[in-house]
Amino acid sequence: MRRTRGAVGRIRRAGAVVAGCAAAVAAAGLAPTAAQAAQAVPSSGGGAVVRTDAGWVRGEVTREGRQFLGIPYAEQPVGDLRWRPPRPAEPWRGVRDADAFGNRCVQTASWDPGYENPSHTEDCLDLNVYAPEGGERRPVMVWLHGGGLTAGAGEDIVPDAFARQTGAVVVTVNYRLGAMGFLATEGLDQEAADRVSGNFGMQDQQAALRWVRANIGRFGGDAGRVTIAGESAGGRSVCTQLASPGARGLYRAGIVESGAYGDCAGRAHGKAVASGAEFAKKAGCPDPATALNCLRRKPAKDILAAQAGFDWGPVVGGGFLPQQPMKAYAAGSAAGIPVLNGANSDEGRLFVYPRFEGQGKPLTAAQYPGALTQEYGAQVGAAALKRYPLSAFASPTHAFAATAGDRMFACSALRLDRALAGRGPVYGYEFADRTSPPFASIREAGRTFDFGATHVNEVQYLFKHFGLKTPLNREQRALSRQMVGYWGSFIHGGPPRAEGQPTVPDQREHPGQVLSLRTASAGGNTVGTALDGVHVCDLWDSVPAE
Template sequence: MRSHRMRTLVAALVTVAAGLVPAAAARAAEPGGTLVHTATGWVRGERTAEGRQFLGIPYARPPVGELRWREPRPAERWRGVRDATGLGNRCVQTASWDPGYEDPTYTEDCLDLNVYAPDGSAGRPVMVWLHGGGLTAGAGADIVPDTFARTTGTVVVTVNYRLGALGFLAAAGLDRAASDGVSGNYGLQDQQAALRWVRGNIARFGGDSARVTVAGESAGGRSVCTQLASPTARGLFRAGIIESGAYGDCAARSHRQARAAGAAFARKLGCDGPDAVACLRRKPAREVLDAQAGFDWGPVVGGAFLPEQPAAAIAAGRSARVPVLNGANQDEGRLFAYGAYDGQGRPLTAAGYPKALTDAFGPAAGARALREYPVDRYPSPTHAYAAAAGDQLMACPALRLDERLARSGLPVYAYEFADRTSPPFASIREAGRTFDFGATHVNEVQYLFKHFGLATPLDAEQRVLARRMVQYWGSFVRGGEPRAQGAPAMPDGRTHPGRVLSLRTASVGGITLSTTVHTEHRCTFWDSVAS
């Protein structure tokens, strides 16, 4: 008896020393609960009015010290129960006008994710959301998708990934440590690490690892486009959603361009020479962030991670063979035009309009754009410039992506968010009192989720449109065609080429199938410029 008690006591001490979850807590980890055992340890989330949420879960080791500018490593195990009721750190980025982002962050320990799971049954489809921000800003916390998860019956995961120079620096010294000999894709490799975490863990939160849709807006949508073309992402998702992310035809930097920019960046930080990488790793994050302005940060083509440009891979049928929901907003360019002109206190004038087009598109294309977008057809020169910039940057590349996907035999469902009455999203709401943003860049996000955690002031008609959009997105994530009650199905480009689902409120025409989006955005002209 004494021997048995001694063995029991020793076993109990070992359990405590190892930091394992007590038996009582383990018994509380029932399906659908807030205590969940992941591959790296226990997490305790919380229950809200919308379901369950688990915030700030590490999916990779902090990329600090010798792990800065290295491919992500799996997170280390932790002892006991990790609190998962608070958001983790944003990755290093400057301050912005977005709510909660008024101060810069210099914290590199940021590779975590958030899980929003409805109560109830297991085996739910999963959406993994990649935030926007130009690959230099933003975080998984940009959206709170708890209502979307509940109403669509899905599990939603939002992800942080490395940004700017810390996410996309390429250099000769870094190439030598890259598994494929090409550096500069750390932020996108983080995204794949998060998708691998989802594959290994999401069933414990009620999700189905075989039904994962990767989705994103702006730079997040561009990331989805890149992941479609990346062979190392194969099998990590069954579908993709690209919102305003086809800009630049999803093009990546060439290895040569990226290395040249990396060398210039190193010189700017005083890290030239044979020990440049070691010097860069010693630099505080604040200095790295301060030096990154003026450089183009994005993916790099040429290695096993991204052997060819995404557009070429898609056109040749060498991308992931998955269905895609893809679209853009009707007035994409108004946000960027406002930021360049009216938001700086110097609205564009009619006299300055021709030069603005030339500066943006070059002398030949600028002169042609002046004929395509005569200033007297628009409310202001800024709006005329916005129409040209939005069509060239976002609208026409989205339609070209539809065509490439359809020609390669993939289901591609096309939409355009066209609610010109939509309230400006939170960051520009005050500016919207004097500037007409229309259906500008980012404005559709608030119809799907709480943007920056804030409820959107939608009127009755807009709330109806929002419910329909959630139904379209939700039915696609669940594995079917995008459909909404009382509205036409989102068209498949393979069987309905050139058709786009126009998302409008009822008083301006409602949700309709359009065949004129290509013409409205003058894409014949812009396609000729791009070719």
């Protein structure tokens, strides 16, 4: 997720706007074999040394376990490798220190935490491994970060405590973003084996999954029990990988957090190529015959400067993504793959805030009808005005935010539940802790605005967000422990469960039933069937997905 940056513009450009701890489950640790012990030995510096297929890495031992940061999983896409599929990492000699995060992939700056500075560095295809001490053949979670496919990095979450509490190995991944990750042009089509370009960032994710398959056993993980997971654009990435033939066999389950927006749809190939031609002109490379060579010579900062205003995301029509994800699911893609999928109850508030209160211009009651018409058109706007009366909300901004969140996230998540339920186990949840603290950068800026259970707020209940331990109260810490239990049991291969709490319902057996995650004083975790009505999905399901 781009967090709020894209939301200052039109909400209807959903792809650009979004485009991203009851007891925990403990793994039964087995004594390491002699072969494995030879791969992971203490170093003289108090860390741990592990051999990967490209060379030895030295990580660190922390209070939570072992961590290995900044491991290259592919050859860096610099020079002539810009806009080419990822290649295996070049081997190195000796022992490589893995005690610091790698570079963030090329991205612009915003006021969001962790995004304050731009990155112009293409040397960024690294991953981070967090492994509990002792044991082997633990389940693995591979986390794909959010950021609207234009920002973010694997370091945005620190899942060391989560790994220890769940007994899982966790891997976080960097992948190419924006134009660097998703440019499609005629010239790039000609270089592609299937004549369809524009999926470089998604191909990076698959390269990371292949690295996990080849190497994770040396860190104590089980390559046969990999769950791919992500939030916002990371969740959308999971949707895409579920539909991609190239990802088959690289994972056994998926977790989608607030990632079903726009029905996980990719860009049509023809439109993506036409957009790429416009981008090339904006970047100063207008001649189609020389555009690709021209773009490859451009400094990364020039590419970054030109990418604003374009929609960046996966491209449909080639071998990577033959058809739209929803059609792929109907045709049998992701058959038998368990999925934990959900959204937050107040997703839209984070995106609407900077458009109104964030600029010191709260939406007024008089402006509300016009804002709906401008956003959704006359017919849908009039219907929304009736279904979202101001009398039901604390303010006109909150009413408008409800329309945005319901359309982009809540109803899309429920549609994804239905689409996947015929293919395998699907567990639906909604994060509904309306007391949850907003992430750091807006706590002060929006201190008088009620963000509720808004976009990204569930992440801090699972991991350290941007390395920060969020100040949760006693009830919120209890909910956090329960959520770690749910996520952990799912990663271990069972239904999502937490001690003393209801099990997340399987949509195959209980269609439409979703677990709402709340603190005890707000009613606790409850299973219900009313979310479709609460989020007015009969209206939004009739409107084409964005």
